[in-house]
Amino acid sequence: MPKTVEKGSDPLELVEVGPRDGLQNESALVPLAEKIAFVDRLSAAGHRRIEVSAFVSPKWVPQLADAAEVFAGITRRPGVRYSALVPNAKGLERAIACGVTEVAVFAAASEVFSRKNINQSIDESLVKYAEVTRLAHAAGVTVRGYLSTCFGCPFEGEVPVERVATLTRRLLDIGVYEVAVSDTIGIAHPGQVRSVLSVLRPLFTPDQLALHFHDTRGTALANVLTALDFGITTFDSSAGGLGGCPYAPGALGNAATEDLLYMFDGLGHDTGIHIDAVTDASLALEPSISHRLPSRYVNAVRSRRGSAQPDPV
Amino acid sequence: MPKTVEKGSDPLELVEVGPRDGLQNESALVPLAEKIAFVDRLSAAGHRRIEVSAFVSPKWVPQLADAAEVFAGITRRPGVRYSALVPNAKGLERAIACGVTEVAVFAAASEVFSRKNINQSIDESLVKYAEVTRLAHAAGVTVRGYLSTCFGCPFEGEVPVERVATLTRRLLDIGVYEVAVSDTIGIAHPGQVRSVLSVLRPLFTPDQLALHFHDTRGTALANVLTALDFGITTFDSSAGGLGGCPYAPGALGNAATEDLLYMFDGLGHDTGIHIDAVTDASLALEPSISHRLPSRYVNAVRSRRGSAQPDPV
Numbered sequence: 001m002p003k004t005v006e007k008g009s010d011p012l013e014l015v016e017v018g019p020r021d022g023l024q025n026e027s028a029l030v031p032l033a034e035k036i037a038f039v040d041r042l043s044a045a046g047h048r049r050i051e052v053s054a055f056v057s058p059k060w061v062p063q064l065a066d067a068a069e070v071f072a073g074i075t076r077r078p079g080v081r082y083s084a085l086v087p088n089a090k091g092l093e094r095a096i097a098c099g100v101t102e103v104a105v106f107a108a109a110s111e112v113f114s115r116k117n118i119n120q121s122i123d124e125s126l127v128k129y130a131e132v133t134r135l136a137h138a139a140g141v142t143v144r145g146y147l148s149t150c151f152g153c154p155f156e157g158e159v160p161v162e163r164v165a166t167l168t169r170r171l172l173d174i175g176v177y178e179v180a181v182s183d184t185i186g187i188a189h190p191g192q193v194r195s196v197l198s199v200l201r202p203l204f205t206p207d208q209l210a211l212h213f214h215d216t217r218g219t220a221l222a223n224v225l226t227a228l229d230f231g232i233t234t235f236d237s238s239a240g241g242l243g244g245c246p247y248a249p250g251a252l253g254n255a256a257t258e259d260l261l262y263m264f265d266g267l268g269h270d271t272g273i274h275i276d277a278v279t280d281a282s283l284a285l286e287p288s289i290s291h292r293l294p295s296r297y298v299n300a301v302r303s304r305r306g307s308a309q310p311d312p313v
Numbered sequence: 314m315p316k317t318v319e320k321g322s323d324p325l326e327l328v329e330v331g332p333r334d335g336l337q338n339e340s341a342l343v344p345l346a347e348k349i350a351f352v353d354r355l356s357a358a359g360h361r362r363i364e365v366s367a368f369v370s371p372k373w374v375p376q377l378a379d380a381a382e383v384f385a386g387i388t389r390r391p392g393v394r395y396s397a398l399v400p401n402a403k404g405l406e407r408a409i410a411c412g413v414t415e416v417a418v419f420a421a422a423s424e425v426f427s428r429k430n431i432n433q434s435i436d437e438s439l440v441k442y443a444e445v446t447r448l449a450h451a452a453g454v455t456v457r458g459y460l461s462t463c464f465g466c467p468f469e470g471e472v473p474v475e476r477v478a479t480l481t482r483r484l485l486d487i488g489v490y491e492v493a494v495s496d497t498i499g500i501a502h503p504g505q506v507r508s509v510l511s512v513l514r515p516l517f518t519p520d521q522l523a524l525h526f527h528d529t530r531g532t533a534l535a536n537v538l539t540a541l542d543f544g545i546t547t548f549d550s551s552a553g554g555l556g557g558c559p560y561a562p563g564a565l566g567n568a569a570t571e572d573l574l575y576m577f578d579g580l581g582h583d584t585g586i587h588i589d590a591v592t593d594a595s596l597a598l599e600p601s602i603s604h605r606l607p608s609r610y611v612n613a614v615r616s617r618r619g620s621a622q623p624d625p626v
Binding site for chain 1 (some may be wrong): 455499502503504505528529530531532535536537538539565568572575576579580581608609610612613
């Protein structure tokens with residue numbers, strides 16, 4: 001199923017995952033009204049793809065128990081795709097009941113991680129996601145696929161790139177329109193991005209791939225820069241660098257949207273997303289979480305606003 | 314004057330500036346013994362170039378008032394170059410009295426910054442540094458040059474790359490063996506690194522240039538990766554990401570040595586510097602400063618050590 005929303009002339013595209021992947025890893029429960037305002041500020045900032053929440057067990061992710069209420073509360077801007085993570089047919093049903101038109105399923109490239117994360121083997125999860133995708137398509141809902149631990153597994157260590165390629169193909173065969181090749185534990189570095197994309201890119205079109213990095217070891221921007229050289233045009237990011245890593249407590253979260261935008265703007269890309277507006281969205285959310293946002297760009301703005309020095313830009 | 318210490322077969326070289334540029338921007342006064350231990354741990358980790366301190370006015374930088382004591386206390390490893398920043402002939406004299414064999418002078422690419430930082434015009438500073446370099450060479454001391462605000466000035470804004478090229482040439486003509494082209498306020502992004510190096514690289518050999526980035530906006534690693542593509546092989550970094558930016562209070566410091574090493578190791582470069590040993594040096598120093606070190610790699614190690622999860626590497 002093709003991407004359904006027209007993009008501008010610049011092929012570069014960000015998928016804002018802060019409201020879902022970011023908040024999912026935040027310990028403080030964020031009030032519903034703040035979540036709704038966050039999503040609305042992100043769409044107003046120019047984001048055209050926002051992962052809003054997840055229809056998963058509230059026991060599993062208490063932070064996202066209010067998925068239906070968030071979807072009911074946000075103001076849907078024309079041209080913006082609002083998506084939700086769903087683990088199974090029941091989650092899909094709940095999403096459809098909320099008027100969601102795009103969902104995401106999540107498989108793993110590591111057998112141990114798959115069992116620990118979703119209590120299923122990789123094969124079992126793909127059988128389930130095939131059914132979810134069939135049902136989704138029947139309801140006119142598009143499906144994105146995440147493939148986690150593509151650059152390393154906290155339990156298995158190295159993950160063979162051939163397995164990543166095979167599973168990306170199987171997810172596309174199921175009918176997901178795009179696979180987010182994910183560095184779940186933030187271990188990827190540019191050398192590895194080169195070796196993984198050297199294998200993947202000849203097998204898939206840029207439209208079929210997205211890259212999902214965490215900034216745990218500070219390499220997210222360098223990884224994205226490397227992926228750009230391979231023609232990748234879709235990247236996941238999280239406003240303010242919101243989030244963390246459940247497998248590295250205290251470690252930092254997703255690639256920060258603002259940090260990526262600062263680099264993209266500097267490279268002359270017109271993403272249509274306004275860095276100042278995203279920064280304002282992040283800073284408005286910050287009082288609702290338990291720590292300072294890790295985005296370096298956001299922290300530079302914060303310190304500049306508190307400073308008598310002239311704006312250096 | 315040629316570089317005097319042999320390098321390994323990998324041309325990549327890090328200049329560890331944490332003890333000087335890092336500590337200079339830390340508000341808590343670090344005890345002398347901790348500074349000495351820090352430098353000794355960094356040389357033991359494999360660093361071959363360490364900027365140890367500065368012979369500047371204690372009124373100007375109280376943190377570095379003990380430069381002579383630090384030099385007297387460290388254990389000098391064969392093959393390691395220990396350098397000091399000097400602002401003038403008097404500073405050089407003090408450095409020479411301490412047995413220092415390499416010093417660094419610091420000019421700016423912005424007239425306003427030069428006047429605010431060292432109370433001299435750019436031309437005045439170059440006249441002074443020519444004399445400092447003459448005296449240094451007469452004493453068998455090599456001289457490195459910093460050129461600050463090459464990617465933007467907190468007061469003037471944009472800095473023309475032609476001026477950066479002219480001043481780099483003038484510093485080399487004075488007799489410095491290498492110019493550290495510096496992003497003083499951490500504003501550089503890969504697009505700008507490309508445009509600056511497109512002008513500089515045809516004019517100078519890689520041996521004449523070093524790149525000095527701050528990670529204020531999260532772009533340090535992406536900038537270094539870009540500079541590698543232009544054949545640059547020498548980069549300044551600070552253990553733990555120690556330091557800050559006097560022109561952006563609260564903002565983050567120099568490119569973190571560990572974050573750079575993680576990327577270099579992943580790219581297959583053998584710098585001879587051991588990332589675990591640098592991390593240990595940073596974590597040993599951390600209790601003496603007033604905040605957590607910002608290096609993302611160091612924070613990932615910290616969280617992993619505090620976690621029951623297996624090491625994912």
